[in-house]
Amino acid sequence: MDAHQQLLADVFDRACPSRDALEHVTGRWGILAMMALTEGTFRFNALRRRVDGISEKMLSQTLQALERDGFVHREAQPVIPPKVEYSLTPLGEQTAEKLFALVRFVEERLPEIMSARRAYDEVKG
Template identity: 50%
Template sequence: MAWPKSTKTVRIRKGNLYATECPTRTVLDNITSRWGSLVIVLLLEQTYRFSELAYRIGGISEKMLAQTLRLLEEDGFVLREVFPTKPPRVEYSLTPFGRELAEHMKSLTGWVESNVGRVMANREKSRKMSA
């Protein structure tokens, strides 16, 4: 079933992550991808320029950062502002919608950082049992 383009004529249903064609899956993919979640949580701190984001997020290529920012901007989470200077200055920040999401993501990423030792111990234990 195609999703309606206008809410004036058709009431939009609540998303269903388990339905094959539901757009919630692509939204979830964008925000929980390795780079998407890091960008979202980092932008919760402050506004950044592209090069600052690339520096702060170790291991991300410029191509992946640009792609991630574009997807998050399309979904309404990230605001891209271009300032008319020579050369043009571009800054990225969270929209109010993005801030709402980032607070949830911060809880999740904080939990992961706090529990990574337990996860790594479980992995090691599992590997020893498999060997």
């Protein structure tokens, strides 16, 4: 393997910080928050409504992790009541583009996935 093929990090190493970043963007709530933010800038409650089923606490934790990793920008405006908006950073936009390809692939293959689930359930059920 030449130097260009080597990873800068090693996701297989349990101590590698890339594992955390990967988990933040590919976990259920991370990927949904990132996909929603591709639609534009959101205030917290609007984003919570867009990501159906996420709790306030989980959205807050997800956004903090994505912000810490540099995928999401949080802008707090000094007004009363406070106005906070979330958007993707350039790194977040690039990452979301790759996630979108995965989401689209899964959605397109959903009939096969559902068929596999039914077959599995028949055998295991």
